Amino acid sequence: MSELRNYHAAVWDEPLVMELSAPGRRGNVPPAPIAELDPATALPGAVLRQAAPALPEVAEPDVLRHFLHLSQETMGMVGISLFGTCTMKYNPRVGEQLSGRDGMAELHPDQDDSTLQGLLEAVHRFDLMLRGLSGMDRFVFQPGGGAHAAYTHTAVTRAYFADRGELEQRREIITTAQAHPCNPATASAAGFDVITLPVEEDGYASLDALKAVLSDRTAALMINNPDDMGIYNPHIKEWVDAVHEVGGLCFYDHANFNGVMGRLRARELGFDACMFMLHKTFGVAKGGGGPAVGAYGCSEELATYLPGPLVEATEDGYVRRENPRGVGRVREYLGNLNQVVKAFGWLTAMGADGIREAADISVLANNYMEVRLLELKGVTKAFPQMTKRRLEMTRFSLEEYTAETGITAVDVQNRMGDYGIDAFWLSHEPWIVPEPFTPEAGETWSLEDIDYWIDVLAHVLEEGRSDPELVRTAPHQQVVGQLDGSSLDDPEKWATTWRAHRRKSGRG
Amino acid sequence: MAHPYMPNSAAESKATMMAAVGVADVDELFEQIPEDHLARESNGLAPGVRSEATVRRLVRGLIDRNDDCVANLSFLGAGLWQHHVPAVVDEIVTRSEFLTPVWGTTSSDFGRNQAWFEYASMLGELLAMDFVGLPVYSWGSAAGNAIRMAARLTGRGEVVVPASISPERLMVIRTYCGLVGGNDPISVRLVDFDPASGTVDVAALGLGPDTAAVYLETPNHLGVVETAVAEIAAAARANGTETVLGVDPISLGLLAAPGDLGADVVVGSTQPLGVHLHAGGGVGGFIATRDEERYAREYPTLQVSVAETTRGERSFGMTLFHQSSYGSREDGNDWTGNSVYLWTVANAVYMSLLGPQGFAELGRTILANARYAAGRVAELDGVTVRWPDGFFKEFVVDFSATGRSVADINAGLRAHHVFGGKDLSTDFPDLGQSALYCVTELHTADDIDALVTALKEVLA
Numbered sequence: 001m002s003e004l005r006n007y008h009a010a011v012w013d014e015p016l017v018m019e020l021s022a023p024g025r026r027g028n029v030p031p032a033p034i035a036e037l038d039p040a041t042a043l044p045g046a047v048l049r050q051a052a053p054a055l056p057e058v059a060e061p062d063v064l065r066h067f068l069h070l071s072q073e074t075m076g077m078v079g080i081s082l083f084g085t086c087t088m089k090y091n092p093r094v095g096e097q098l099s100g101r102d103g104m105a106e107l108h109p110d111q112d113d114s115t116l117q118g119l120l121e122a123v124h125r126f127d128l129m130l131r132g133l134s135g136m137d138r139f140v141f142q143p144g145g146g147a148h149a150a151y152t153h154t155a156v157t158r159a160y161f162a163d164r165g166e167l168e169q170r171r172e173i174i175t176t177a178q179a180h181p182c183n184p185a186t187a188s189a190a191g192f193d194v195i196t197l198p199v200e201e202d203g204y205a206s207l208d209a210l211k212a213v214l215s216d217r218t219a220a221l222m223i224n225n226p227d228d229m230g231i232y233n234p235h236i237k238e239w240v241d242a243v244h245e246v247g248g249l250c251f252y253d254h255a256n257f258n259g260v261m262g263r264l265r266a267r268e269l270g271f272d273a274c275m276f277m278l279h280k281t282f283g284v285a286k287g288g289g290g291p292a293v294g295a296y297g298c299s300e301e302l303a304t305y306l307p308g309p310l311v312e313a314t315e316d317g318y319v320r321r322e323n324p325r326g327v328g329r330v331r332e333y334l335g336n337l338n339q340v341v342k343a344f345g346w347l348t349a350m351g352a353d354g355i356r357e358a359a360d361i362s363v364l365a366n367n368y369m370e371v372r373l374l375e376l377k378g379v380t381k382a383f384p385q386m387t388k389r390r391l392e393m394t395r396f397s398l399e400e401y402t403a404e405t406g407i408t409a410v411d412v413q414n415r416m417g418d419y420g421i422d423a424f425w426l427s428h429e430p431w432i433v434p435e436p437f438t439p440e441a442g443e444t445w446s447l448e449d450i451d452y453w454i455d456v457l458a459h460v461l462e463e464g465r466s467d468p469e470l471v472r473t474a475p476h477q478q479v480v481g482q483l484d485g486s487s488l489d490d491p492e493k494w495a496t497t498w499r500a501h502r503r504k505s506g507r508g
Numbered sequence: 509m510a511h512p513y514m515p516n517s518a519a520e521s522k523a524t525m526m527a528a529v530g531v532a533d534v535d536e537l538f539e540q541i542p543e544d545h546l547a548r549e550s551n552g553l554a555p556g557v558r559s560e561a562t563v564r565r566l567v568r569g570l571i572d573r574n575d576d577c578v579a580n581l582s583f584l585g586a587g588l589w590q591h592h593v594p595a596v597v598d599e600i601v602t603r604s605e606f607l608t609p610v611w612g613t614t615s616s617d618f619g620r621n622q623a624w625f626e627y628a629s630m631l632g633e634l635l636a637m638d639f640v641g642l643p644v645y646s647w648g649s650a651a652g653n654a655i656r657m658a659a660r661l662t663g664r665g666e667v668v669v670p671a672s673i674s675p676e677r678l679m680v681i682r683t684y685c686g687l688v689g690g691n692d693p694i695s696v697r698l699v700d701f702d703p704a705s706g707t708v709d710v711a712a713l714g715l716g717p718d719t720a721a722v723y724l725e726t727p728n729h730l731g732v733v734e735t736a737v738a739e740i741a742a743a744a745r746a747n748g749t750e751t752v753l754g755v756d757p758i759s760l761g762l763l764a765a766p767g768d769l770g771a772d773v774v775v776g777s778t779q780p781l782g783v784h785l786h787a788g789g790g791v792g793g794f795i796a797t798r799d800e801e802r803y804a805r806e807y808p809t810l811q812v813s814v815a816e817t818t819r820g821e822r823s824f825g826m827t828l829f830h831q832s833s834y835g836s837r838e839d840g841n842d843w844t845g846n847s848v849y850l851w852t853v854a855n856a857v858y859m860s861l862l863g864p865q866g867f868a869e870l871g872r873t874i875l876a877n878a879r880y881a882a883g884r885v886a887e888l889d890g891v892t893v894r895w896p897d898g899f900f901k902e903f904v905v906d907f908s909a910t911g912r913s914v915a916d917i918n919a920g921l922r923a924h925h926v927f928g929g930k931d932l933s934t935d936f937p938d939l940g941q942s943a944l945y946c947v948t949e950l951h952t953a954d955d956i957d958a959l960v961t962a963l964k965e966v967l968a
Contacts, residue, residue: 009616017626017860027861028594030869033876034953039762042875042897047726047733049764049871052864053633060596063860067600067853073619077608086610090513094564096602103571105784108584110930111575112922118573119787132552144645147833147845158687167689185833185843189656191690194838232540263538265547279846283513287850288609288620289642291789307683328679331646332587333788345567351556354511360534361516367537368525388540417616425611429835446515447524473818478615481817483825491801494813494827496625496640497632500799501814 004452004459007420008477010072017066018498021056027063054499073479076288080449081422084393084438085180085228087258087277088422088445091285092349095342104341109333113319119337120318123311126344133355134254134274135267136297141278141335142307146255147182148330149275149294150222152307153251154190155327156273156298157220159305160249163325170219170248176205178229180255181428183222192219199432203231203383207238218248226256228428228438229382230366230390240270249273249302257281258442259363259392262356266297273298283346284339291336293343309334358443362392365441365450370394372454378404378461382433392442395427398435407464407471409435414482415463415474419456511558575922577785581955582927585902585946586729587647587674588788589780591758592950597782597857606853614825615817620853621824624812627852630859631781631794634760634867635774636767638799641809643778643792643848648677650775650793651723651754652684653842657773657795657806658721658750659694660841667721667752670708671698674729675935681723694720703938706732706895706904710739715747721773725754726763730936731902731944732895733763741770757781757794759900761864762871773797782858783851792848792855804828808842870949874901878947881956885945888963894942901948905929908940910967918943920966926959 039048058066075081081088099105107119127139143149154173161170173187176197184194195213197205204227221243226232233239240250252266252274258281266274278284279292286292298306307327309320311334320334350358367389373379378401381394398409413423427436441450464471473482487493495501510517516525531537557563577590584590600606609617628640644650655667667685669678678696686693701708706728713722722744726734734740741751753771755763758780766774778792779785797803804811805828813827833840862870878901886893890910893903907917918928929945936942947956 014619014622016622016629017856018629021863025863026865027596027863028866030592030862030866030873030949031952033873034880034951034956035876037872037876037879039872039875042879043733043763043900044735046738047735047764049760049762049868050768052868053630053636053760053765055630055633055862055864055867056860057863057865058860060594060861063857064596064599066860067596067623067857068603070619070623071600071603071605073622074605074609075612075616076605076620078605079616081608081610083610088608088610091608092513092560094560095567096607098564098567098571099786100598100602101568101571102576102578103574105786106576106578106590107574107787108577108582108588108590108785108927109788110584110586110588111577111582111927112918115575115580115922115927116787118570121573122567122570129553132550135549144649144848145846147843148645151843155683158690162687162689167687171691181833181837181840182843182845184838185840188691188838189842191686191693193691196837226540234540234542234545237545260541262551263541263546265549265551268548269545277846285607285850286610286846287607287848288617288624288853289849290645290846291792291848291850292846327683329648329676330683331680332648332676332791336786336789338786338789341567341571345563347553348566349513349557349560349563350511352551352553354514354556355553357511357517358514360537361514361522363537364522364525364529364534365516367529367531371528389537391538391540414613414615417613422609422616423611423613429837443514443516447521449515475613475615478613479618480615480821480823481819483614483823484816484818485825487815488813488825488827489830491804494804495799496628496811496813496827497638497799498625498629498814499632500638503638 004419004456009479011479012069012073014069016498017058018056020058020062020066023057025057025059027058027060075422079420079422080445080453082424082439082441082453084425084440085255087280087440087442089283089442090444091283092346095345099338099341104338117317120311122341122344123337124313124318126340129347130276130295130297134297135265136274137300138303139295139297140306141293141295141340142330143294143296144331144336145290145292146275146277146294147186149296150182150253151186152296152330153273154186154192155330156302156305157249158190159327160302161219169216172217173220173222174213175222177430177432178227179222179224180253183253203229203386204233207235210239211242214242214246216246218246220249220251222251222253224253224255226259226391228256228393229395230393231386232391237269259359261359263359272302278339278343282343284342291339293336293339361443366390366392366394369439369441369450376458376461393438393440395433395436395438397433401461402435405464405468407468409437411471412460415460415471416456417475418477421453421456509558580925580927581958583929583945584927586930586944587676588785588791589946589948590785590950591780591948593782593784594861596861597854600857601850601854606850614823621812623853623856625814625824627856632796634757635796636765637774637796639804640796641807641811643794643852644809645793645847646791647777647793648680650795651677652681653808654752654773654775654795655694655721655723656684656842658752660806661750661802662720662748664718664720666695666697666718667723668697668699668713668719669723670701672701672728672730706730706898707734709736710743715743715749719747719749721750721752723752727756727900730904731899733898733900737769759871761867762875778851778855781855783854792851805831806841808844810844873949877951878903881947884956884960902944902946904939904942905945906940906942914941914943917966921962924962926962
């Protein structure tokens, strides 16, 4: 076991920026107008603001230092982050540098195509690369995240069946309990009924269960594979065939592509559409939750219904064209192209050999972790009867440890933070495994970091046995202590703004 | 050769892991995948490029081939606007700590959560609204979510939208409202605006018993500040209808706060507050309301609330998490997921820097510059400005009397390194050969001279 770091998070006791305010200070001064104009003479009084907004008055250096302090009070990937299903990987800084250039950051989407040829070429070339990886016929980058790509699929599905006059009949979208919540949620938001298949003893839903719910009401199947337990449904082709037999569409949520990059192609498995997350698998930073891209790809048949505009290569250069029978837009413009350009750079650097090796390393590292983690007393693996090797993730459980010590997975997660370890992934709702945790090593984290992560877990589990209070009350070396969540859902106390908090706490 | 992004691509690391796992070939680890599932065709990717210098050169070559809005003088806006981004904003949002978090804990990603709370707090001050969610993908998405909130709140199925709305945003709203045949579709009813003023009034809306929401924007897409928002909000309330108001937050040092106008749900773009254009990748959409439970319980977003730790320190946590799709899957409100949370940090830095005086001055400068530019352009033969007295930073320039199309004029302007205003002639045929010009604090007297000179030459 390696020696654990004597870590402590930065603690600045940083006030809110609103509390740094001093009358008359300025942080930024806008340019003077070209010619003075009194707003009262230019617009009706009723539309003008009467009282100035109660924003802070802070000088520029103090704003900088305030947010530097807040950044230092944020661990992000400066520590070790093995957050399963989010595939925490290195984000090449060259991409950040390049996307900050005027030729990316200062482009307007309403510019003429002739002025955007480099950008449109990058988009088109990246589309071709993803077509190669998936076998799909066309990708769009408008969805602003994986969930938004799932929503795009529900909108495309809706348009497809409306076009065939079957929308009133095709009411049902089928998914599984192990699918990400965005699949049922977006299906419902798009006006479909949701059928969720339970996970059975092999770790996935059964083909029989699927067949039992298929009918002429079926609109689509939305499913991930492997799921976020590293379990691969080997019957997926039969699933796809069965859905197609009743006339439904099949969407492959490729959130967990990292372990199978270069090995599987969604279209060859029969899927009509798939989704890649550029902010996970393709090296783009998470940003705490975006800006992200859910690259949505589909067959030629479904491409008719894609949101526009679509980018085309023509003899006269790259152009954007509307897609007249498509769903219009799922959001404005072509998408977060700044992120597409970064992903293009990442995939160029990785190449065919690189992504294959990344998948190999991801699966190897996970299996290495599994060997070491299962040596720890109190750690078990979900679906142990499924003996085949997991892919890039394994769902573990601390159920036995919790029964022994009363210490939960969340307690352990908190205490690991005291050693510089970012929160591990537990599980999406519903928790089909008690006290779950799901690390994903991916290709980014070195063997030494993986060993350190496991050593910290081992140490924390022992701490929980010798000094349970220490773990239960963790963290102790973090920016602040454990959250008391009791006020969060109380309308008398919740406050998403400082003005609400001041009013509710009688300080207004 | 090891790959620089992958520490374990070094042979020794791999060998150590393989020995521990007990495999001689990594392929053995993929035993779950049936043989006939494996890719049959090549993916066609080229071999990887391990040299950063080489990758940089390639991507830079594409980026630098674009003509951008710095090397050219741009008058494009229409929902995505070029404003000054202070250097401190860029310095902060490129910090690795803000760039890389995914979820974390309330203790370890504390600083990010505080920044999010500051974002919501300062935006709440600009809007005069007490409850602000974390943002969604875009302004159009926020409008779509807000209209769906209104439909759930009222149990009604229609939204009224002035026809002045941006076609781009309207397409998003229509998607979010669904299709007949699906569950609970919302019908979008467009109503005419007054061609004389560019605005709508209560009578134009035709509020009915099934009207869930009025979706109104001020300034509207054609640049005009709506003058009857308060009356519309009052009439809507009397009709049991929610008023969803879209605003440009950068206008709010000058223009009345939406909360003070009686809006129920306020939406808009976060992009003007310190985010670059990114060819449309800079967009983000906020949703805000009064802090009333009936609204709070309909948010589809995540929200950060101030709270305390068990030791009594100030901390921040997610409020009403259970009603999100993460908590309740298809029973949650719409869905949530990755959004544009990094940009909230940019927004927070921006609002901190500007302060009350900065927003007030910025509003005045933008208004003055835009009016100055409109006046100069209107001096040209055959060129008129519609609604010259009602706009904030964007205005409709009508070239019909020149006998030239906007497409033709804009092509001419490009030769002068000027990006003319957005062509409205297809989307708003009643406006003839018109273009929407955007002028901000970034434009100088020289810039307006350059525009006028270029226009003269192009129109000659």
